[in-house]
Amino acid sequence: MLLTLFSTFGSEALSTSAILGYGLFLIAVVAIAVSSQRWLLWYLFGGMGYWLAVEMIHSLLTHWFVWSEWHNYVVAMGISWLPLGAWVLYRALRYEDVSRSMIQEREL
Template identity: 45%
Template sequence: MLASIFSNLSGLSVLGYGLLVAGIIATAFSKQRYLLLYTLAGMGYWLSIEMLQSAIIRILPLSEWNAYVAAMLVSWFVFILWLGYRHMYITPRKQQAKAAAEAKYVEHTPVYKNYQPKCQ
C-alpha cells in the first residue's frame, strides 16, 4: 500500500510534502502555534462556505458563481449579527464588570480630608 503511494510521487513531491510536514511540526512546537489555529479556522470557514454553496445550488436555480456569492453574503450576514449581539449585550456587561472591579481598588497612598498639594 505504502509503496504504491510513493511510486506515484516524484522525488520533488516527496521533498515538498516532507518540508510541509516539517513546517507544520515546527510551527506546532513554536510560540507561533496560534497560526495553525488561524489556518484551521480559515479552512473550517471555507468548508462552511462550500457546504452553503452546495445547499444553495440544490435549493435555488443559481449558477455556481452566484451560489458562492450568495453563500458569502449569508456568512457575512451571520457575522454581522454576531457582532451586533456582542456590541449590544456582551460589551456593556464587560464594561459594568470592569467598573465594578475598579470601584473596589484601593490606592496605596494615604487619604486626607483637607489635603492641599504643595505644588500646583
C-alpha cells in the same frame, strides 16, 4: 522512503512535486507546533474550517437553486458572514449603555 510513508493513502497517483509539497507543508506545521508561535495553527485550522463551511453552503445552494457558480459562491460567502454580523450587532446593542457612559465621561 517517501513512497513507503505515503503508501497508506495511495501516493502512486501523486506526482513527485505533490509529495514534496505535502512534505514541506507537514514540516511547516510541525515546526510551528513546536515553536512558541503555535497559536498560528489556530488561524490555519480556523481558515480551513471556515472554507469547508463555505464549500458546504455552496454545495447546498447548488443543489437547491439553479444559479451560476459565481452567484452560488457570493451567496455562500454572504451566508457565512451572517453569524459575524449577528455577533457584532449583539455586542453593539448589548454594550450601548457603556458607550453612552463613555461619551458622558468624555464630555466632562
